[in-house]
Amino acid sequence: MHGDGRQDTGGGRTRARVIPVVGRPPWLLPLLLVLMGLAVNLLTPPEVFLSAPFIAACLVAAALWTFGGTAAMVAASTAVVLALLVRAGLPPAESTARLVTNTTVGVLALVLSRVLHHSDISVASAHRVAEAVQLAVLPVPPGRVGDLGIAVRYEAAQAHARIGGDLYGVERTPYGLRLLVGDVRGKGTGAVGTATVVLGAFREAAETEEDLAAVADRIEHALIREAGQRETGAGRSEEFVTAVLAEIPAGEAGSLRIVNRGHPPPVLLTGEGEVRLLEPDTEAYALPLGLGDLAGASGSGRTGPVPFPPGSLLLLHTDGLTEARNAADAFYDPVEGLRGRHFPGPAPLLDHLLADVDAHTRGHRSDDMALLAVMRDPGPPEPPAGGDRP
Numbered sequence: 327m328h329g330d331g332r333q334d335t336g337g338g339r340t341r342a343r344v345i346p347v348v349g350r351p352p353w354l355l356p357l358l359l360v361l362m363g364l365a366v367n368l369l370t371p372p373e374v375f376l377s378a379p380f381i382a383a384c385l386v387a388a389a390l391w392t393f394g395g396t397a398a399m400v401a402a403s404t405a406v407v408l409a410l411l412v413r414a415g416l417p418p419a420e421s422t423a424r425l426v427t428n429t430t431v432g433v434l435a436l437v438l439s440r441v442l443h444h445s446d447i448s449v450a451s452a453h454r455v456a457e458a459v460q461l462a463v464l465p466v467p468p469g470r471v472g473d474l475g476i477a478v479r480y481e482a483a484q485a486h487a488r489i490g491g492d493l494y495g496v497e498r499t500p501y502g503l504r505l506l507v508g509d510v511r512g513k514g515t516g517a518v519g520t521a522t523v524v525l526g527a528f529r530e531a532a533e534t535e536e537d538l539a540a541v542a543d544r545i546e547h548a549l550i551r552e553a554g555q556r557e558t559g560a561g562r563s564e565e566f567v568t569a570v571l572a573e574i575p576a577g578e579a580g581s582l583r584i585v586n587r588g589h590p591p592p593v594l595l596t597g598e599g600e601v602r603l604l605e606p607d608t609e610a611y612a613l614p615l616g617l618g619d620l621a622g623a624s625g626s627g628r629t630g631p632v633p634f635p636p637g638s639l640l641l642l643h644t645d646g647l648t649e650a651r652n653a654a655d656a657f658y659d660p661v662e663g664l665r666g667r668h669f670p671g672p673a674p675l676l677d678h679l680l681a682d683v684d685a686h687t688r689g690h691r692s693d694d695m696a697l698l699a700v701m702r703d704p705g706p707p708e709p710p711a712g713g714d715r716p
Contacts, residue, residue: 353390356399358519359383364406366526372414374533376526377424378463380407382518384428384435388442396439400432463522465529467496471503473636473703474574477672481646481680481695491517491567492644492696495525497532502576504532504541507642507698508569508589508615516565523552524567524615538573538585539626542615545569546587549616566616570642574634574700582640583630588614590648591629593660595675597637597704601664604629637704639675646695650683658686672699 363379370376380403387399407428411421467476478494491510496503506528510517524545531544545567553565568589574582584592584604591603612618612627634640641660650658663682669675676697683691 356383356387360403360406362519362522367410370530374530375414377407377428379522380428381431382463384432388435388439393439393443396435400435404428404432464493465495471498474503475671475701477676477699479676479680479697491521492694493521493525494696494698495528497529499532501536503574505572505642505698506569507644507696508567509644510567520565523548538571538583539628542571542585542587546615546618566614568614572642580633580635581631582634586627587612590645593641595639595664599666599668601661604632634702636702639699639701642698644696646693649693650687650691652686658683672701675699
């Protein structure tokens with residue numbers, strides 16, 4: 327038996343994938359995702375329906391369980407989703423679409439399980455599948471909200487692909503467009519579970535809390551509550567999330583607000599080519615989410631309001647961007663990488679960043695990277711002087 331989970335038979339000529347059954351924590355992840363999804367949906371208003379954990383559970387089961395176990399998980403997940411949809415009372419069209427999506431992913435999970443069972447795939451391949459599961463947990467934001475263009479990228483490290491804790495969220499709320507980018511401490515199944523808690527709390531609080539700092543507080547309370555429920559003596563300080571939240575208020579076309587909880591500061595690009603970091607005032611620095619109760623008189627992490635006129639771009643990112651190193655062990659600097667550059671939209675900005683980081687590191691990054699960019703549409707061009715045709 328190899329340390330990576332491969333088994334040699336027949337003198338080492340044939341290698342079979344080993345399906346974890348007991349004694350290894352990852353095999354519990356599908357059950358934990360279903361229970362977490364059930365808890366989040368029961369603790370939030372009925373009309374707020376989160377289906378990502380159930381989709382993720384089917385895919386994780388395909389990667390870690392036998393075909394029979396995967397089929398049981400698909401059936402259980404579909405039954406739970408159906409019950410929650412009946413409880414939510416969503417419009418028939420939306421309920422049908424969500425149920426069809428869950429069923430389709432379930433069928434794909436069964437096919438994937440069968441392929442993995444009959445192929446020469448090692449546990450490393452299961453890790454890549456689990457990484458794709460993390461992407462299923464992340465919400466898919468709209469490409470446009472009003473005069474704001476939105477783009478996201480999630481890039482896994484090319485080496486040692488694994489389940490990570492980088493996350494992002496976008497919510498259109500009565501208070502404007504609200505954004506979240508975060509990074510869970512550590513990797514593995516626990517990080518995915520924590521990311522699910524953060525996204526569920528963000529989605530609910532963003533709709534109901536008028537103050538952006540209160541949204542961060544609600545997420546923190548959810549993390550502390552979740553940690554307390556499964557605390558085993560290690561202490562709550564073992565689990566925390568660095569995060570930055572941004573708000574582009576409705577009806578305030580020229581401003582945005584930031585709350586930073588121990589996360590790399592956002593980057594603002596103006597239409598004139600200026601690039602700067604949006605850092606909190608010295609007295610406003612705050613600890614990461616989950617550690618606020620250790621801070622005493624901690625700051626709020628507030629920055630703003632910050633001018634955000636037409637043509638401006640806001641970039642939120644995880645530390646996989648700023649901690650990318652080159653051969654000389656120098657970190658990547660997004661301010662220098664973007665200075666003096668102009669982009670027609672958020673997607674070209676992110677494409678440029680990914681290419682620039684890849685060139686900086688020569689393709690050897692050691693951490694995942696989540697990027698979220700928002701651009702306010704440029705204003706109409708000014709009419710030419712004189713206004714008359716020659």
